[in-house]
Amino acid sequence: MAVPQNRLEQMLAKLRERGFRITPQRLAVLKILASSEDHPSVEQIYEQVKADFPTTSLATIYKAVTLLKELNEVLELGFPEGSNRYDGNKPYPHPHMICIKCKNIMDPDLMGLKQLTEEAAQKTGYKIIDHRLDFFGICPACHEKE
Ligand SMILES: [Zn+2]
Ligand SMILES: [Zn+2]
DSSP: OOOOHHHHHHHHHHHHHTTOOOOHHHHHHHHHHHTOTTOOBHHHHHHHHHHHOTTOOHHHHHHHHHHHHHTTOSEEEOOSSSOOEEESSSOSOOOEEEETTTOOEEOOOOTTHHHHHHHHHHHHOOOOOOOOOEEEEOOHHHHHHO
């Protein structure tokens, strides 16, 4: 698994700056999140970390993810049913494609988003600071299985 070195460095720098210790488990969580193109849940991160650190608890992973969330180093995608998912690769607001069958989540690269944001601000007078844009559907892999 290729870890984008600069994302990992940014996360480590933020933690060190705030005086947090980088334990081996925390480093493992950071690595998974920095390369998280599949937007893992805490449980999925836990499964991966446990492979290398069998004594790790789910609570430890929760704490590490919560800490990163507080430092704005990970984006949380909340869902009313099912687990929240996390993007540490892009910790800023961006649109998501969500498969309702396999729960795969990916980042589409949308050219029109900037324009849409400007239009929304212009039409409402809002100063936009955040957005949440989720597209729900059936991913190509699930579509093929049908
Ligand atoms: Zn799918
Ligand atoms: Zn994302």
